[in-house]
Amino acid sequence: MSEEQKLKRATYHLWTFTISKLLSTFGASVFAFGAGLFVLEMTGSAANFAITMVCSILPRMLLAPIAGYIADNYPKKPIIIIAQIGSVLAVSTLLAYSLIFDITVLSIYVVTAVLSITSLFSGVTFSSSIATLVGPDRIQKAMSFNQSSIAIATIGGPAVGGMLYGWTTMTVFLLFQIVGYAIAVILESTMNFRLYSKREQNVQSEQKKESVIEGIKSGISYLKTQKIISLIVWVSLWINFFFAALNVGMPYVLREQLFMKSTHFGYVEAILSVGMLLGSLYFAARAEVKYPLQFSKRGVLVLIALLALFPIPSVIELPYYGNFVYYLALMFSFGVTLMLINTPIGVVMQKEIEEEYKGRVFGLLETMAQAMMPLGAIIFGLLFDVVAAEWVIWGACLFLIAIVLYLMRPSIIVQAHPELDKKESLKHEAKTAV
Known part of the structure; x- marks a missing residue:
């Protein structure tokens, strides 16, 4: 691939990375806010609301080193796509459950934990891929766009989550999440995570992999x-x-x-x-x-x-x-x-x-x-x-x-x-x- 083609591809990555990160971060923010409102409304308990936060934080704290190991030892694109598909499946399962049975606080806890894990794996892998996606000269721009996505999600997520929760049914609320994650998957499937990689193409398969602990x-x-x-x-x-x-x-x-x-x-x-x-x-x-x-x-x-x-x-x-x-x-x-x-x-x-x-x-x-x-x-x-x-x-x-x-x-x-x-x-x- 010529340098000119690489630059065009890197520009494409810069925008697809930003949009997919915005969709997934925004979706997580909307879900977290809506789930918190649901738990408070169902139980009226601040302690139960706090459990939703534990379900979000604890998996990230425990599994982050494993997510980092996997990001370093396996192809990054499948990790991110599988993680995003996991998010789609988690919310889809909650939607199906809510249509067949009455939605429960326990089901909210489980899905919150699963989304925490999937966002962890996609987030760590994306963070370790920025340089290979956009090249050394566009890292600051990519980091800036990444921070912009987080800021927009922080500002707009609670607002949109509150509106959707207050104005629509739980079905529409969950469908909104599914569509956002699905678009992110489609965008990420078009990206070349090895565009600026300096590692051998088959280095991971040729070398003996360390165990997770090692x-x-x-x-x-x-x-x-x-x-x-x-x-x-x-x-x-x-x-x-x-x-x-x-x-x-x-x-x-x-x-x-x-x-x-x-x-x-x-x-x-x-x-x-x-x-x-x-x-x-x-x-x-x-x-x-x-x-x-x-x-x-x-x-x-x-x-x-x-x-x-x-x-x-x-x-x-x-x-x-x-x-x-x-x-x-x-x-x-x-x-x-x-x-x-x-x-x-x-x-x-x-x-x-x-x-x-x-x-x-x-x-x-x-x-x-x-x-x-x-x-x-x-x-x-x-x-x-x-x-x-x-x-x-x-x-x-x-x-x-x-x-x-x-x-x-x-x-x-x-x-x-x-x-x-x-x-x-x-x-x-x-x-x-x-």
Whole structure:
């Protein structure tokens, strides 16, 4: 295949990847919201609603390393298509069950868990395929479009899920899901997941495959040898952990302390995704960041500064609508800043991780991130009960600053971008000459 044909194919992949990712992510968001409403309506129990979240999170946490191993050791296209077909079959089975019998809370739990597993396998495999689908020069654009899809699903999923659940029957609601997943399958079947692959065509069949345990262990060993990738993973995990203070603190501060109306609170939550969307579109339009790790470090420090500003209205009294506008602006800024971190970091990971290890690295990262979030939520939830909210959040900021300044110290940044050292040397020589 000529280079010109490859470029055309890569452009096609960029758009089909974005559309299929949007459909599957949007469908999962719509289903999760509708399923939650159904469980609440059926049982009136917050505990039963929480079980739906467990059914979504727990399978991802446990199976992510296995999904990564499979993505690295088997052809990616069949994995993604089988996973998406699994999503179609799961929702179709629930539809048939609802037509023959009365739909039950247990059936919702089962389908939620199955969709969590299928989306995990397709998501990890897609993440490990971006570079081979679009080539090295379009990774930032692909990562930006991927983040745009997530933001749109986060904004629109609950809205569409609520409308469908409220205005239509459960049959129509489930049919909507089936059609979305089916279109995603059709699009993904036209994609060439080996377009820019550097691995031998039959390497997986020619070499003796490691067992699952051996494969996961070799993925961990590989991660330990990659200093920059390990750094990114650890910084990401600490951010996930400490930003649980925001996830727990936002409803506590806004609803319990500032008595913000539920409608306004919903707007504040939604505008985070609007900021993410605009931030991702910015990266889709601009040239690739020259020093992504340094750029992301600055983004993390800005994010910590925004977190430190979060409890200000609980310390300095503002009028009701002053609080509302303040948090709209703050959460919008959070969304934009998250993209200033996630997109360059994603580009680094796509370029630096060797192709044969990408699935396992992304799988391990998924497991560790899923474990850190509930752990952080539990710890900060307990802290908010015994310590003033502002001190909990400011304490989290101080710990996070110390961790980031140590892990992303200048010597490490220079290791990732050696040209920065040369640049500083030239500046020093120029000053000396003057």
